[in-house]
């Protein structure tokens with residue numbers, strides 16, 4: 001058999017997760033494993049816990065890390081907080097709120113959903129109404145997705161918190177920041193979130209496989225009263241200084257070394273600078289997409305400009321255009337890997353990931369690769385997109 005053809009240069013990854021892994025993280029992950037009593041391992045774990053708390057802006061929460069993806073971290077929140085038959089309110093954001101709701105139901109929970117309107121973030125008024133309608137306080141928690149990676153929309157968590165407070169409802173506020181942490185501003189304690197859920201492979205620039213939750217004392221108390229059977233995910237069992245207890249077995253050492261290195265990169269750049277960089281790069285993408293739309297074949301999926309995410313942009317294509325074929329040309333011919341549509345958006349959109357280890361030259365290469373692929377596919381688009389993106393980046 002012939003060896004596969006060599007492709008010079010590198011393929012740019014512009015999926016909204018997994019994202020590119022910086023060299024410093026790759027190198028950190030190539031270290032040898034350690035024996036579980038080695039204090040150096042303890043120091044790596046401690047650095048990950050304190051670094052995540054610093055990034056989440058929490059002093060009061062306890063961090064639990066799992067050898068798991070984001071779905072694993074979802075499961076941790078579900079089984080620790082919700083007993084079979086108990087109720088969760090899931091505000092509709094799209095594919096990710098729905099997936100979390102379905103997983104909750106699979107584990108025996110009841111789910112009240114607020115409707116998701118395509119192109120719009122969470123309907124805060126609908127959440128408030130649903131909580132007011134729950135006069136017997138059966139809803140144990142609100143499970144809210146900050147940035148829905150499928151829609152490319154970020155919801156206003158402070159408005160959501162205010163709506164919960166306005167009702168006086170005691171439900172826990174559980175927030176999924178898998179796609180927004182390390183990209184959009186977030187402050188757990190100031191927000192009043194009781195549980196926050198994240199994963200390694202998006203804004204945190206680490207390969208997939210490490211999920212985590214940060215849990216405040218109110219949520220810990222709910223968990224300790226919850227009779228639902230659980231073992232691996234159990235926060236009580238993992239509340240220990242012993243490495244082997246903390247991870248319910250051997251910790252995922254390479255991923256922890258990678259996370260430690262990635263958090264150091266974020267703090268060296270500065271959290272505010274990381275957030276400003278994401279905002280700028282997102283503006284450049286949005287400028288290009290706005291311009292492309294003038295060709296009539298595509299448009300923003302998100303209808304509320306202020307809610308368009310700094311992590312990922314979802315682009316809706318006209319019926320008759322195959323975004324999957326365009327993606328394949330972009331990946332295979334122009335070495336730009338972008339994402340497709342999820343759930344009900346499959347075949348209707350493409351998505352540009354612009355989070356994590358990203359700089360202006362990389363995003364310009366991505367946008368140009370997409371233009372090249374659209375040209376090959378005969379998709380009409382407004383021609384000034386690159387210029388508009390450059391203008392954004394040039395003015396900062």
Ligand SMILES: *Cc1c(COP(=O)(O)O)cnc(C)c1O
Nearest residue numbers: 069070071096147149178179199
């Ligand atoms: C990616 C993602 C998840 C799921 O993470 P996996 O690691 O794929 O299980 C959950 N929530 C949001 C918002 C995500 O973007």
